[in-house]
Amino acid sequence: MSKQSLTLVGLGPMGSAMADAYLAKGYEVTVWNRTASKAEPLVAKGAVLAPTVADALAAHELVLLSLTDHQAMYAILGQATEALEGRTVVNLSSDTPAKSREAADWVNGHGAAYLTGGVTVPPHRIAGPGALTFYSGPREVFEEHRATLEVISAADHRGEDQGLAALYYQLQLDIFWTSLFSWLHAVAVAKANGISAADLLPYASGTLASMPDFLGFYTPRLDEGNFAGDVERLSMGLASIEHVVETGLDSGVDSSLPTAVLELLRRGFDAGRAEDSATSIVELLKQASA
Ligand code: NDP
Numbered sequence: 001m002s003k004q005s006l007t008l009v010g011l012g013p014m015g016s017a018m019a020d021a022y023l024a025k026g027y028e029v030t031v032w033n034r035t036a037s038k039a040e041p042l043v044a045k046g047a048v049l050a051p052t053v054a055d056a057l058a059a060h061e062l063v064l065l066s067l068t069d070h071q072a073m074y075a076i077l078g079q080a081t082e083a084l085e086g087r088t089v090v091n092l093s094s095d096t097p098a099k100s101r102e103a104a105d106w107v108n109g110h111g112a113a114y115l116t117g118g119v120t121v122p123p124h125r126i127a128g129p130g131a132l133t134f135y136s137g138p139r140e141v142f143e144e145h146r147a148t149l150e151v152i153s154a155a156d157h158r159g160e161d162q163g164l165a166a167l168y169y170q171l172q173l174d175i176f177w178t179s180l181f182s183w184l185h186a187v188a189v190a191k192a193n194g195i196s197a198a199d200l201l202p203y204a205s206g207t208l209a210s211m212p213d214f215l216g217f218y219t220p221r222l223d224e225g226n227f228a229g230d231v232e233r234l235s236m237g238l239a240s241i242e243h244v245v246e247t248g249l250d251s252g253v254d255s256s257l258p259t260a261v262l263e264l265l266r267r268g269f270d271a272g273r274a275e276d277s278a279t280s281i282v283e284l285l286k287q288a289s290a
Helices: 013-024 036-044 053-059 070-077 097-109 139-149 163-192 197-209 211-224 234-250 256-270 278-288
Strands: 005-009 028-032 062-065 088-091 113-119 132-136 154-159
Touching (some): 028 036, 132 139, 154 163, 163 197, 163 256, 234 256
Parallel strands (some): 062 088
8 A cells, every 4th residue: 555655765867756756746755865965856845855865764664775876875874774774765776686685685684674666668758658666576575565656757666586576677678778789880980971860860770669569570489499591591691780780880980889789690691590590699698698
């Protein structure tokens, strides 16, 4: 059941957007931030600024953290560990799955329940359509606070392992960063050839919009380990990316990003996968990390 009150620690763009969303819903919100002045706009809207971390933790049972990383959590909560007893800490700060598990153990060790969260949208989309946050940790803790957590976004509980929310979050960023940079590389090549980013926009958007079709087609094959070269062959992919790299270099553009793809496909070729699908590279990637 929703408690209609909470403490929010960390008032960067994300924490501030979350505090705004709770205040707009009539929640009683206590805030704390290392740089206290960032609380001023929220205090003007009815939030209470706690003078110390211990006061912030004492104010409400539910404590949300929105910090740069988990190191910031230790820096802050380490000042008032005795005040953690009986609290539920939901850490919405980004970090790795391993560090999320460690953070959960540390908080649990001080007598508080813990959930890991991974917010998938920027601050301006908090409490808006399509906003989604991954959660992991004890199911009953999640269910108890679900209604409150759903004020900021849809809430997707991925499992009891505290690392899972961070893992799903990092998997999305894995896709996000490389996709964003592939677009930036294309923009650089376009501009070097007198084509503006605006000219490219409809075509770049079309290419990205076609990706779910590729993902949908290849996903069952990847899960089955089916790398048949019946639709495309790795050797074709290698020739194709060679043209991409050459076009970039001919345009005087740093082409290290497509070159990384080219090198992976060459490794696949050298490993005898020329007639397989280019998606068979996933097997090489797994071996490299073993
Ligand atoms: P910021 O890094 O801008 O700010 C987070 C907060 O962390 C600030 O309140 C800052 O305090 C505090 N902080 C950092 N280091 C310390 C420390 N050593 N001791 C005390 N406080 C510290 O992050 P955002 O608000 O942008 O994001 C918060 C989290 O949400 C991050 O983990 C981010 O990865 C994630 N996220 C952000 C998105 C975005 O678009 N912004 C999108 C999705 C997730 P102070 O104000 O004093 O500097």
